[in-house]
Amino acid sequence: MDFSLTTEQLDIKSAVREFCEKEFTSELALECDREEKFPWELRRKAAELGFVGIHFPEEYGGGGFGHIENTIVAEEMCRVDSTLGTAIILSDLGCELLVMYGTEEQKEKYLPKVARGDAVSAIAYTEPARGSAISERLDTTARKEGDEWVINGVKTFITNAPIADFIFVLCQTDMKVVPAYRGQTLFIVEKNAPGLDITKIERKMGIRASPVGEVSFNEVRVSDSNVVGEVNRGFYHSMALFNMSRVEIAAQALGMAQGALENALKYALEREAFGKKLIEFQAIAHKLADMATKIEAARLLTYKAAWLIDCGKPDPKISSMAKAYASNIAVEVVDEAVQIFGGYGYIGDFPVERVYRDVRVTKIYEGTNEIQFNVIAKRLL
Numbered sequence: 001m002d003f004s005l006t007t008e009q010l011d012i013k014s015a016v017r018e019f020c021e022k023e024f025t026s027e028l029a030l031e032c033d034r035e036e037k038f039p040w041e042l043r044r045k046a047a048e049l050g051f052v053g054i055h056f057p058e059e060y061g062g063g064g065f066g067h068i069e070n071t072i073v074a075e076e077m078c079r080v081d082s083t084l085g086t087a088i089i090l091s092d093l094g095c096e097l098l099v100m101y102g103t104e105e106q107k108e109k110y111l112p113k114v115a116r117g118d119a120v121s122a123i124a125y126t127e128p129a130r131g132s133a134i135s136e137r138l139d140t141t142a143r144k145e146g147d148e149w150v151i152n153g154v155k156t157f158i159t160n161a162p163i164a165d166f167i168f169v170l171c172q173t174d175m176k177v178v179p180a181y182r183g184q185t186l187f188i189v190e191k192n193a194p195g196l197d198i199t200k201i202e203r204k205m206g207i208r209a210s211p212v213g214e215v216s217f218n219e220v221r222v223s224d225s226n227v228v229g230e231v232n233r234g235f236y237h238s239m240a241l242f243n244m245s246r247v248e249i250a251a252q253a254l255g256m257a258q259g260a261l262e263n264a265l266k267y268a269l270e271r272e273a274f275g276k277k278l279i280e281f282q283a284i285a286h287k288l289a290d291m292a293t294k295i296e297a298a299r300l301l302t303y304k305a306a307w308l309i310d311c312g313k314p315d316p317k318i319s320s321m322a323k324a325y326a327s328n329i330a331v332e333v334v335d336e337a338v339q340i341f342g343g344y345g346y347i348g349d350f351p352v353e354r355v356y357r358d359v360r361v362t363k364i365y366e367g368t369n370e371i372q373f374n375v376i377a378k379r380l381l
Contacts, residue, residue, distance in 0.1 A: 005072075012065075013072050016051060020080035026351065029083045032209035033354055036202060038163055039087055039209055046088050047117030051077075053092050056099060060107050061115035066310035067244060071251040071303060078255030079262075081351070082358035086252060087209040090159055094123030094168040096244050097186065101229030101237050106188065110166060122164035124155035124215050125238070132371045134170060134235065137180035140217065142171035142187060149173075149187060149227070151195075151220040159365070161213030162200040166190045169217070170234050181235035186228040195220040206357030243314040246323035246366050250302040253323075253330035253362040254295065260330075260337035260355050261291045267341055278340065287336050294329040302326050317379035324372035327362035334359045 005013065023042055032039050046052055055070040056062020063069070077085030092114045098107050113119035126132065127139050140153025151171055161167065167189050174183025189196060197216040204212060229237045265288055268278040278284045305322040308315050337352050338345035345352050363369045 005068075009069060009072060012054075012069055013076060015049070016073050016076040017080070019046070019049060019051070020077055020085070024077075024081040024084045026081075029081050029209075029351070029354070030348075032087070033083050034208075036204070036208040036211065038211060039084055042084060043088050043091055043120075044117040046077075047115060050115075052088065052117060053095065053111065053115035056092075056095065056111050056115055057107075060099075061112035067247060067306040068303060068310055071247060071306040074248050074251035075255040075258065075299075075302075078252045079259040080255075082256045082259065082355045083207060083209045085255060086207045086358065089248065089252060090210055091120045093121050093160055093245075094241065095121055096241055097123075097168055097228050097237060100240060101186075103225070105225065106228070110188070113165070119165040120160050120163050122158055122160035122167045123241075124158045124161070124167050124169040126155060126157045128154060128156050132367050134184075134238065135179070135181045137175075138170065138172040138184060140169065140171050141175070142173050142185060144173075145221075147224055148221045149185075149224075151187065151189065151217040151222065153217050155215045155217075157201070157212055157365070158215050159210055159212055161198050161215050162211040164191060167215065168228060169215075170238060173234075174232055177232070183232050184234040184238075185231050186234040186237055187222050188226045188228060189217070189220060189222060193220050193222070205360060206354070207361055239316070240314070242367065243316055243319045244309060246319045246372070247302060247305045247309065249362055249366045250298070250305065250319075250322040250326035253327040253359060254298050254302055256355055256359045256362070257291070257295050257298070257326075257330040257333040260334045260352055260359075261288070261295060263352055264288065264291070264337040264340040284340060287340060291333045291336055294333060298322075298326040298329050317376050320367075320372040320375040323366065324363075324369045324376070327359075327369060330359050330362060 050063045051073050054063040054065050054073055055067055058064035074089045077089055095114055098111055114121055125134050142149045142151045169187050169189055171185055173185040177183035195218040199214045201212045268284050271278045302322045305318045334356050338356050341352055344350050
C-alpha cells in the first residue's frame with residue numbers, strides 16, 4: 001500500500017495551507033473564541049475556493065474529490081488554527097448521508113447550498129439520557145400520521161444547532177421492534193419548522209466558534225420527502241456515516257497536534273534558559289521527538305482509514321482506531337506543548353492555550369473514545 005499523496009493532493013494541501021495562513025488571523029480566532037461567534041465571512045471565502053464539501057459530487061456543487069482530500073482540508077485547517085479550522089470543517093455535518101442515501105430532490109436542494117457557503121447543517125443524535133448509546137431505544141420519536149411524520153423529543157450537545165439551516169435527526173419510529181435500533185429513521189428538519197426550539201449552550205471549554213445547542217421537538221411535522229434513506233434503517237445509515245465522520249475528527253485532532261508541535265518547536269528554538277536554547281536541553285528535545293513520532297503514527301492511521309473509504313472498503317475498526325488514537329495523542333501532544341511553553345502556555349494570548357481547550361473534545365464527540373474501543377473490540381472478536 002502506498003500512502004504518499006498524489007501531485008493533485010499535494011496541490012490541494014498547499015492551497016488550503018496558503019488560504020488558512022493568510023485568512024486565519026489570530027485576531028479573528030481570539031474574537032470568535034471569546035465571543036463564541038461563528039466565522040461566517042471566513043466560511044464563505046473557504047466555500048468559494050471549494051474547501052467546503054470538497055468530497056461532494058461535482059453535480060451537487062462539490063469538488064468531486066474523495067475522503068483523503070477531505071482529510072487534507074481538515075488537517076491543514078486545524079493545523080493553522082484549532083478554533084477557526086474546526087468551525088469550517090464541521091459546517092457540513094451529516095451531509096454525507098445525502099450523498100449516500102438522499103433522493104435526487106434532497107441532494108439538489110441541500111448539497112449545493114452547503115458547498116456554496118449559503119447553508120450550514122447539523123446532525124442530532126445525542127440525547128440527555130442516552131449520550132452516545134444510540135443502539136438503545138431512543139427517547140426522540142416520530143409517529144406516522146397520513147403522509148406526515150410527527151417528531152417529539154430532545155437532543156442535546158448538537159454542534160451547529162443554533163446556526164443550522166437544517167438538521168438531520170435520528171428518531172425511534174418502531175416502538176416494539178427488538179433490538180430497538182432496527183426501528184430508527186433519519187429525517188431532515190428545517191430551522192423554521194413549527195414546534196422546533198433550539199437553545200444555545202454557552203460557556204464551553206473550547207471550540208467556541210462552533211456553536212452547540214439543545215434541540216427540542218414538540219409535534220414537529222415533516223413529510224415523507226424528509227426521510228433520509230429507508231424507514232427503520234436510520235441506525236445502519238448512521239453507522240456508515242460514522243465510518244466517515246470519525247475519520248474527519250481524527251484529521252481535526254491530527255491538525256491540532258501538528259500545529260501545537262510546530263509552535264512548540266519554534267518556541268524551543270528561540271527561547272533561552274540558563275544561557276541555552278530550550279532545544280539544547282535533552283528533556284525538551286526528547287519531548288519534541290516523541291510528539292513528532294506520535295503524530296506521524298496517527299497520520300498514517302488516519303489516512304489509511306480515509307483511503308479505505310475511497311477504495312469502497314470502509315472499515316469501522318480502522319475508522320474507530322484512527323479517531324481514538326489521533327484524539328488521544330493530540331491531547332498528549334498539546335499538553336506537552338503547553339509544558340514546553342511553560343507559564344506562557346497557560347496564558348490566553350498564546351494560541352497553545354486555546355488549542356489545549358479545543359483539542360479535549362475530540363476524545364468525546366462523534367462517539368467517545370470508550371465507544372470507539374467497544375467498536376474495535378467487537379470487530380476483533
